[in-house]
Amino acid sequence: MQAGRSTGRLGRTxxxxxxxLVVIALTYLGLLAVTFFIGRVIPIDPVLAIVGDRAPEHxxxxxxxxxxxxxxxxxxxxIYLQKVAKGDFxxxxxTSNPVMQDIRRTFPATIxxxxxxxxxxxxxxxxxxxxxxxxxxxxxxQVVRVMGLIGYSVPIFWLGLMALVLFYAKLDWVAGxxxxxxxxxxxxxxxxxxxxxxxxxxxxxxxxxNALSHLILPASLLGxxxxxxxxxxxxxFMLSELSQEYIVAARAKGLSETRIIWRHALRNxxxxxxxxxxxxxxxxxxxxxxxxxxxxxxxxxxxxTNSLQNADMNAVLGGTIVVGTIFVGLNLLSDLLYRLLDPxxxxx
Numbered sequence: 189m190q191a192g193r194s195t196g197r198l199g200r201t202x203x204x205x206x207x208x209l210v211v212i213a214l215t216y217l218g219l220l221a222v223t224f225f226i227g228r229v230i231p232i233d234p235v236l237a238i239v240g241d242r243a244p245e246h247x248x249x250x251x252x253x254x255x256x257x258x259x260x261x262x263x264x265x266x267i268y269l270q271k272v273a274k275g276d277f278x279x280x281x282x283t284s285n286p287v288m289q290d291i292r293r294t295f296p297a298t299i300x301x302x303x304x305x306x307x308x309x310x311x312x313x314x315x316x317x318x319x320x321x322x323x324x325x326x327x328x329x330q331v332v333r334v335m336g337l338i339g340y341s342v343p344i345f346w347l348g349l350m351a352l353v354l355f356y357a358k359l360d361w362v363a364g365x366x367x368x369x370x371x372x373x374x375x376x377x378x379x380x381x382x383x384x385x386x387x388x389x390x391x392x393x394x395x396x397x398n399a400l401s402h403l404i405l406p407a408s409l410l411g412x413x414x415x416x417x418x419x420x421x422x423x424x425f426m427l428s429e430l431s432q433e434y435i436v437a438a439r440a441k442g443l444s445e446t447r448i449i450w451r452h453a454l455r456n457x458x459x460x461x462x463x464x465x466x467x468x469x470x471x472x473x474x475x476x477x478x479x480x481x482x483x484x485x486x487x488x489x490x491x492x493t494n495s496l497q498n499a500d501m502n503a504v505l506g507g508t509i510v511v512g513t514i515f516v517g518l519n520l521l522s523d524l525l526y527r528l529l530d531p532x533x534x535x536x
Contacts, residue, residue: 212520219512224268227505228261235343238281263458277506281497287506290491293511296381297367298480298487302472303408308411309418310465316415316456317422321430332419339416348409348482355405363401367483369467372398406483414468425457432456459526466522470515 235252236243253256256267266426271277277287320332356364363369365382368376376387384403387396429435430453438448477489484490488507495503 206518212516215516216513217435219354219509219516220269220272221265223505223508224265225261228264230501233385234499236499272509277500277509280495280503281500282495282503290503291488291506291510292382293472294486294490294491297383298473298476298489300382300384301403301414301480301485301487302410302469302476303405304407305410305472305476306414306465306469310381310412311470313371313415313418314422314454314461317419318426318449320423321420321426322449323373324427330424332423336416336420341412343478344413345407345478345482347412348406348479351405351409352482363398365402365482367486368427369403369511370396376408384440406476406479406485410472410479414472417468418461422457423459425461426453429453429457462525463522466525472516473514474511474520 205530234297235248235255235257239247239251249258256264259267275288277291279285280287280290283290314334316328316335320329323329352364353363372392376383376390376392376395379386383399384396387393387399426449430449435448435453438452439445445451476485476487477493479485480487480489480491488511492504492507495501495507
């Protein structure tokens with residue numbers, strides 16, 4: 189009897205894992221298909237971007253044949269899948285480097301910016317959301333809701349420009365655009381690509397301070413926008429939990445309000461909140477294009493923007509695939525964490 193139950197549980201677990209892997213494969217295949225066909229329907233000829241508008245017809249035809257662009261779309265897509273499977277996104281017209289090499293160089297800057305942004309957003313957004321729910325209708329609740337409304341309504345590029353004018357040009361509290369001052373440009377040996385980590389590892393604390401000064405303003409801006417969303421969702425989840433019967437029972441037992449809020453209500457609210465934070469982080473990784481442009485931050489967003497302006501479709505599609513892969517991965521990770529935190533979703 190026990191052996192039969194174990195076999196059945198194992199079978200359900202294997203089916204769940206197989207289903208999970210199929211979902212990953214289909215999602216990634218859909219991502220590749222969308223990026224490929226968008227790259228083909230955009231009215232930009234990648235051959236002309238390489239050889240120039242004034243190249244002779246025979247040169248254009250030869251390059252088109254070498255790139256396989258003279259073949260039917262389904263064959264081009266098959267070749268595209270084979271190259272992507274090997275990590276080959278082609279060569280960038282703008283930099284003349286392999287696209288994957290450029291992504292390895294630029295993506296750490298985006299990760300550094302987005303990570304500090306989500307730490308600010310979640311570190312402040314969750315306590316503010318809890319406080320707003322506990323003091324529903326009060327001054328704190330109104331302030332949090334107004335902050336969220338501004339975060340949703342005001343364009344991020346405008347806030348970025350105003351922040352530069354105020355905190356950099358007028359008050360001189362932080363460093364300006366870029367990732368590091370020119371005087372520190374070659375003082376930090378880039379090993380991991382994460383400037384703060386590499387500067388600390390090398391003991392270059394002046395460069396570390398300068399890099400942090402450059403980072404704090406764009407990261408705070410991204411943090412504010414994620415804070416607006418996270419605080420709003422935290423407030424909503426907490427209001428739902430505080431109205432549950434187990435909260436009434438806990439109060440009837442004489443538990444302190446602090447323990448009820450932070451140990452019981454927030455603990456249950458964290459189950460869906462994990463998904464919110466993970467998706468917010470993914471949104472910062474893919475949606476920091478305007479922020480990187482305003483602050484001249486040499487990350488993946490700025491790289492994709494410059495590539496698009498120069499009709500460098502290999503770089504654009506490669507960057508899009510990487511960002512989409514990160515987004516899908518974080519989405520699936522949040523789903524796994526949801527299953528681990530909520531026993532009701534586990535396979536029995």
